Amino acid sequence: MNSLIPPSTTGLVFSQAARRHWATALFLGLTLLLGACATAPPSTTELTPSPATAPLPENKDTPVDAEQAVINPQEPVLPLKPRSNLGLTPPTDVWERIRRGFAMPDLDSDLVRNREQWYSGRPDYMLRMTERSRPYLFHVVEELERRNMPTELALLPFIESAFNPQAVSSAKAAGMWQFMPATGKFFDLKQNLFRDDRRDVLESTRAALDYLQKLYGMFGDWHLALAAYNWGEGSVSRALARNKAQGKPLTYSDLNMPNETRYYVPKLQAVKNIVAQPEAFNTQLPLIQNHPYFKSVPIERDIDVAIAVKLAAVSLEDFKALNPSMNRPVILAAGTPQILLPWDNAKIFERNLQAHANRPLATWTAWQAPRTMKLEDIAQQLDMPIDQLRAVNGIPPRMMITSGSTLLVHRKGRLDNDVSEHLADNGQLGLAPEVVLKRIAVKARKGDTLASLAARYGVSETNMIAWNSLKANARVATGQSLTVLVPSQGSRRVSRSTPNKPATKAPAPKHKQANKANKPKNQR
Template structure:
């Protein structure tokens, strides 16, 4: 089977196992000229002298000492009893493994680390844990910011294939320099460098050893390295576990392509002659229907389709490139007010920007809006890089009755003044005359207008993040081994 046919086969298998929700645009794009179809393999793929598959290359780069522990056998049995799960994971990983292996070799790091996303996310770049860790390397928001992973209203680089891999390897290198041992570095990646350091100091104080197996640690971290060792053993000798690994060519799956203007995801996919779901699998950091070139100058496309995209883009002279742009709220306002100013329905504005019920849009929020003659320009760099959407609970006015006591010496005028109401209203509310004599201790009703948060409104939240560098702290606990989309490994909040 040649590379092109294999690539198509792997893509079909992956698509069968992973559903992707397409994103719609407000209006149909103008008709395109006839598209160039993907060229034959010989015109787009360089020949390779090394014909070994990627699995062989990975095995040759194994360099972490094997962990001998009963938990490894438990994990081997768990994975070995689930060949369908292994097949789905490894097929999904075929899009990303070559890049990760190449990056590891460039840094002279063990290739076992290319298997870590199997443990973190089952190689799903769209995975999100209950603790808000995201991407195939499962970064928490604060840790992602620390490692320069942009998170704003339009993209989340914790999901980006290139950026998240760079950040994960940076972090693993840092941890290995810190501990001088890959097992401890992996434990710190999961549990937190501070937690591992403190566990080592506790053992040192009591004269105990400080290796991975000798430290006292949470159950999730205790199982973390055995999981990786089990996957390593299966990759090293799949026949022993009656596992058949899908073949992966020792060749890049994708190419990096430059873009110079805002473009709809659907248009990019059409020009590249691929499905939108295939595009999103390689570019999972884009959560919106339009890519803003000022914030993202590069995209990933399947190897065969990159040249197709470039040819079709050069020939694309009719119709618009982007159906959406960004409008920034000048002040805090209701969704209805914003929709009226923009010129779109309130329901559409809520839908495209994921605005919760009973929430107001805070000043400075960057909202996706249809690209019209009033909103025509490509999005500016400072908005594309820093755009955020922040909400505040809606506030409504209600009138509340409050009983008040007459104090010694009170008159109607003095009592009304003390509570900020008029004498006429005070008399009307209590069915007495405006000049009525009051008795000390007498109870009267006062009605006041107060502002309250709309019923059911959640606390303020924002899908943007500040550009600070927080101290990395311990993460939340992770789920059981059987879960496919695991919760945040402990590196995430550190």
């Protein structure tokens, strides 16, 4: 070891070869050199921390090759901070990169063994699920490393949604991170007529990691933070308080919790173990290269999805996989300033879009209903086939459009402008059942008047006069037969909910406190 320690360098000027030799020696022997100054030298196991206990690196840049390092002898050499990937070559695939960033304590229990058997016993399902993660996994890992968070969390969408951004649970949690509507709003995920950011790749990942960081700050333990992500922070806090009052341990495994939450961390641990050693579980992980899959491209004009797909030379399926938050045939630049495209196709799109600069890009725009209207009347006013108007806006039969609602309509005539930012961000569709009236005959009782009859049947006195061709202030004789129009029984039925029902009309559900929000994949 002493041969690695050069004489004093004060006032000396090294040759290039000497500098390179010293750089190499310093890089290889620095940890041992620092240990020589302590009372006892470090053990060799400390040079490469285990994935489970390694501290998160503060700088994820690729390590400098010692042979290429140039040391200025006139500048002080600062000791390097220990890193979990010290001396390792850059990972060739995302799976290895994830393994190097493991930083949570392992959970070892019978439930973990149970879930290991479940996943490893379904190799086809595992392969489909991991293949589905291909477009998203690199971005998730990048964001985790940027925040110095454990890379095990990149595996959480496998548990939540099998990495399906279009997944919707029975409790209306949506996206690959499974956000409930109210929690999505809390973390600034837009949910309107034109987009649902709970499904957006960039925005949902940002919100999920924000939420997980918040939960870790509350509980100081990743297992408890994950339990709260599934069950709700209030539920976990109350369970911890009960354990504390009873003198019980305050760990994840010791809490009294629903089965879904009890299995939640064991499922993540099982997937982590399989990713760590796939060969031990007879599992094949598809090769996912350690480089970006997609690129963000700015959008400055409204553009039809069909035209965007054509200009980018991608399939509609691939486009929707990267832009799952968009649920209409047009992309509104004011509300969606960027789209994601496969890396090489992004350049193709930008080139073709520039060539398309002076040509129309959108055939759809937005229109607001000035009052509550029948769809037939709107179709006639806008000169648009009613079936197409109904289909593109997801409107069921026998429903009226309420005042202020936003509809997607053909872009023509006076409706030939890009949609405003306010409408793009706040457009909602309100529906009300059509009122179908039926004619009934009623007999006036002694003392009845037109006003009393109108009040009895919930109609106006003016309508009573019109329906019966009477004069104003006409008297009604006892036993006189009168016509009244009342809503039919069918029109009183509550309409089925639609995807476009305004979020403000629905009761605000809790996040994953509701156990239904996180049903296992095979129960969703």
